[in-house]
Amino acid sequence: MLDTSARLLRLLSLLHTARSWPGSELAERLGVSGRTVRNDIERLRELGYPVDAARGATGGYRLGAGAVMPPLLLDDEEAVAVTIALHTAAQGTVPGTEETSLQALAKLEQVLPARLRRRVRTLRAYTVAVPADRPAPAVSAEVLTVLVSACRDRERLRFDYLDHAGSSTRRIVEPHRAVNWGRRWYLVAWDVEREDWRTFRADRIRPRTPAGPRFTPREPPGDDMAAYVSGRVSSAAWRYRARVTVHAPAAVVIERINPAVGTVEAVDAGSCVLVTGADTVQTLAVHLGMLDCDFDVTEPEELVAHLRLLADRYARSTPSSR
Template sequence: MLDTSARLLRLLSLLQTPRAWPGSELAERLGVSGRTVRNDIERLRELGYPVDATRGTTGGYRLGAGAAMPPLLLDDEEAVAVTIALRTAMQGAVPGTEETSLRALTKLEQVLPSRLRRRVRTLMAYTVAVPADRPVPAVSADVLTTLVSACRDQERLRFDYLDHAGSPTRRIVEPYRAVNWGRRWYLVAWDVEREDWRTFRIDRIQPCTPTGPRFAPREPPGGDVAAYVALQVSGAAWRHHARVTVHAPAAAVAERINPAVGTVEALDADTCVLVTGADTMQTLAVYLGMLDFDFDVTEPPELVTHLRGLAERYARSTGKRPLRWR
């Protein structure tokens, strides 16, 4: 009886993963016959767990949605990972979830075996979060849920939005994804009136209900929505932009450039163009120096002047004669 109960728990753990399990694979994992698997599936159904079965080459068994949540079966590393995630959520990245995260963390600790409970309590007692050096934008859990639901259902959204200058606007969009970057949330959507992709800060969005008609999905911008957000957000914040010809293959430069710092465009096998930016010319100069490749600056003129002055200062620091610029 103990072996059967343990096997049922193992089977339930496998079925909780988001995939369909062929009966033969379940039998191999559990070390039993296909008939035993079918009998165990029926036992789970009798206990109230809805196990769906589909036929075909891609078919198999999977756990369906039911009235009650099944036992959450986690291995040691999964339990620690969930603890860290809940602890992070308690810091208030999404207001309204702090108390819920604390309750979930408390319940998790109560059911953990002693060996894991000690690890979890150590994590909670000896980890400290440094407060943000600036106010963290508050994102409503209700607003976030509304947006991602519209993404899932492919329904147009109308919302009031405060732009970067704080001016109110009304937008009509086809939402694609909500992207989390650090402690900020962004909505990537197709702006219907501007006929282009746009990135919106979710803490500045006030959705209007009901949602609009359904729309046909589009190809995501650039093929990578996370990289798109990183580029759009950082680029919009730059005070100074630069276009630099780098004497190195594009692939080699791209390995050293985060999408949030710039984009790389190949010119030929040994040369590429780096489009980048920063808040100050000093920061731009540091970025370029860290490339460790030869480069030519084509714009802006202020950066050329700054690099010439920097080159002369470096030359003086080594005791050499200052460089002469034509």
């Protein structure tokens, strides 16, 4: 049988999992009586761990949220994952969290067992992050917290929103989800005044206080918020748009493009239409070339002209054999 200290740590480890534990199951796991389990639960509460208890067939013990942050118990894989995540956050993925991420990272690494510390240091030493080709728009941790809290609490948000030109409009929305796509954060919300779903760049949001009132959630605009945002954001940013007839089954084309590149509409068993776009015709031509399929393009004129230029260039690069 485990001694009291070891048993309390084992009990705490079980309670850290996201489920309720019947007292009888805890007693069996720990090899003690139900009375000992109840006494151990009281000891944990005295140490500051908020252990909730519920009666009934589906009841049991589970770790709740308290007024202060109690120590956490992590297994090996969890400890390594959290350490790597903190290291990434300390590099500025969300501005404003660098210092606190470093502080948390120092505390965690101090108590890591030697075997795990070696794993973490190896991951750091032999992995390299390639810098972005251009700096990502900064969204403060404070703003991001306001957005996700309003989504969680189902409270209306009031904020000033800056458009591409820097002009400000005031919005009242019912927030649904904050979505990270590419190097940016977006808020998907129901615009109360425009009576439609809208996608807002988080770095252009200036929240107003107070928030509220609460609202009843609406049916979301899609099951996959990431796909919804990628479709809305990419198409809104396109300078050049094209409808391209591709001589290949829709399923084949779908497998070869990123959802941010465009959408595919089946025509028949052997062809489909790709609705796509980009900031430049050069980028559009790259997307089409990577399909590795025959296709027909009639517009925009700039894309047609660029494809003809590429065709001539490629023809000159591969002179016929004599």
